[in-house]
Amino acid sequence: MIKNFIRGFAALSLSLTPLLAPTPAPAQTAPPSLPTAAPTETTTLADAVHRIPASDERREGYARAAFKHWNAGAKKSDGCNTRAEVLIAEASEEPSVGAGCRITGGEWLSYYDNQEVENARKLAIDHMVPLAEAWDSGASTWSAHRREAYANDLGAPASLVAVTTRTARHKGDRDPAQWLPPLPSAHCRYLSEWVATKLRWDLAADPTELDAIAVFASGQCKRTAVTYTDAS
Template identity: 60%
Template structure:
């Protein structure tokens, strides 16, 4: 009986002692990436400058659109971005079909009420991402990039016309037609490149530096992609 009492007391003491992870276990759990906030002029200097190469690129190497943040809602990434960016939310029917709603395409300042007239633009186009580092990624990381909803700058709903004018061009070759959009655009382009560790070629880096001088109050927010 005494032995049983002692065992019970020992078990009670152990239950009351808080459990802590061992140093080895704590070290094995990676810390969440820290958010960065930088002035644009500083941020653009943190993008590595390197030659770009498109060898081997095809668009299907970036799987999109996938099932999005919530596979159970029946909406793919495109639809989820449209829902997130709507100024007036659309009606959602079976199969995640969107009708009505209103959006503002910041590239050209146009209001849009038909979701079919909007494209979801990859802030840094897929081909440009490939050229500047994504060619070395795994297929899973390229899919994560192509469907990135964890950073507001990565995917943006804009008029199909402006998205197709932009195509795969960087800021050295194309800028949004609305001058009011330029500082935001350069800030979001820079944030996306830094988030994903992508490089810039020399012409692109030079263009970013010039725009940064004109956008003195622009601040870049980004969190490195896991």
């Protein structure tokens, strides 16, 4: 009788085996890969100037409104637009930022002319490569979204700079063949940032512009560093 019971229990165990078998673990899927950030390039001005494609420039169809600015900036919830964010980032003495991003106090150094400014209203946020120059150099073929990104570029310190309104107006939309900062000691930095911005946004330069930069690149600014990251 005991033997019959053991045989019956064994048979029952076998019949339940499929029900008691462990459930296979779900297949593991690899986590989605994050987009790779564009590498930062650093070279000399003497080398960088040769990386800019040469092309004749065309102004046809340009309108400042084609470059939407200033937009809500990088921190969309703080009430600060791009202009305000540049002012806050570049202050040599930190300003107070109140409700609605109202900026009071603070101090800035305009490197174009070495002027200290204590009133933010007397500062302009200069596009290193002016909007009209960018249009002439390739931005005319861009989408509205890319032009807006260019006009509000907070991704590279060289793209937007707080300077005295007077020097920004005097510069206008002129390139380095036509205008350089009034402070001679600012020339190498200015040309470095101009070239970095053109390379960052894959903008061309006309032969006269390239020749003007090359004069400095082969002389007093030969060893000036140019650092940029591709914006595309």
